[in-house]
Amino acid sequence: MTNITRRTALLAPFALSLALAGPAMAQQLSLAEVSTYLNRLQTATGGFTQINGGGTISTGQIYIKRPGRIRFEYDPPENSLVIAGGGSVAIFDPRSNAGPDRYPLNQTPLSIILARDVDLTRARMVTGHTSDGTTTTITAQDPDRPEYGSIQMVYTANPVELRQWIVTDDTGQQTTVILNDLQRGGSLNDILFNIQAAEQSFGN
Template structure:
């Protein structure tokens, strides 16, 4: 990882965690309760891709089962989850989105209707550095689908970032910033067919 990317990550981390030094380790019950009450949320994100490049954009979450990543230029791509599917829109492609069943991706763990990290074999690791609590989770019935490592702060409990490791071992880090929970988010934002029509037009 080059020095520029490392310095950007460090700056983001310092901004996110400033003033949280007194946080305690969160319990799995507290984290599950936080995610279950998180019905809608939106904000910005910085993504660290597997090749070390950075992408930025806006994220919209509407649980259960819906998430939208709008990538800024030059990427101009999009990732949508809705209707049980995850669709990846590549701005450079003219063949339509790649689609996968959402329940076969690690993102489904935090988007499911009832998150229960106390379920047997769902959480594989929990650590705390006194500032944040990091939880690594997987689908206990299908660990081959990959895992998601989530970083939370306390007082109040907030999701700050995650690292998704897919079935091939590829890691993608998403750092959340200015995530605001609550408020109305239109269902059309998560409609894969509507997005296909918009791009075709």
């Protein structure tokens, strides 16, 4: 997977229809309910499946530590790594000798759900809010930086769970990330999200 494609994983949307577990005709989740869920989501781990814009599929493990930190470890044969921490995103490619590709976290739509205080009721943040009776889908953007793209999140209720997101980047590229058995809570060492430490150890 190219650097641009992995960057799109953080900046682009998912376009996959899934049969997501959830009660039939569940009530649409409010923006306040989803904001509360995200603000209470301090740490989480699980598997993920990523459908890239060109149709290729990647899998791996995801680690979340809010605020501001996330880690994607890609399974073989990719063996790639994406880390957000310290306000930056770093993309590690095992085929590159030039070090990671880096850019600011606030230029990715994922910064919306990794923010210290998520408030989806903020003016001009949510551009779509729908329910199909089983899931609630919310599309959001940074109201101060809409040019950086949007993130479409799919939730189930009872209890509220984030199931997948679709990120659309500033070029219109789309990537789908489906969360597999996301487990909330637990202790995650800060070293997982330390870009400098990863530079020392990646590929060794």
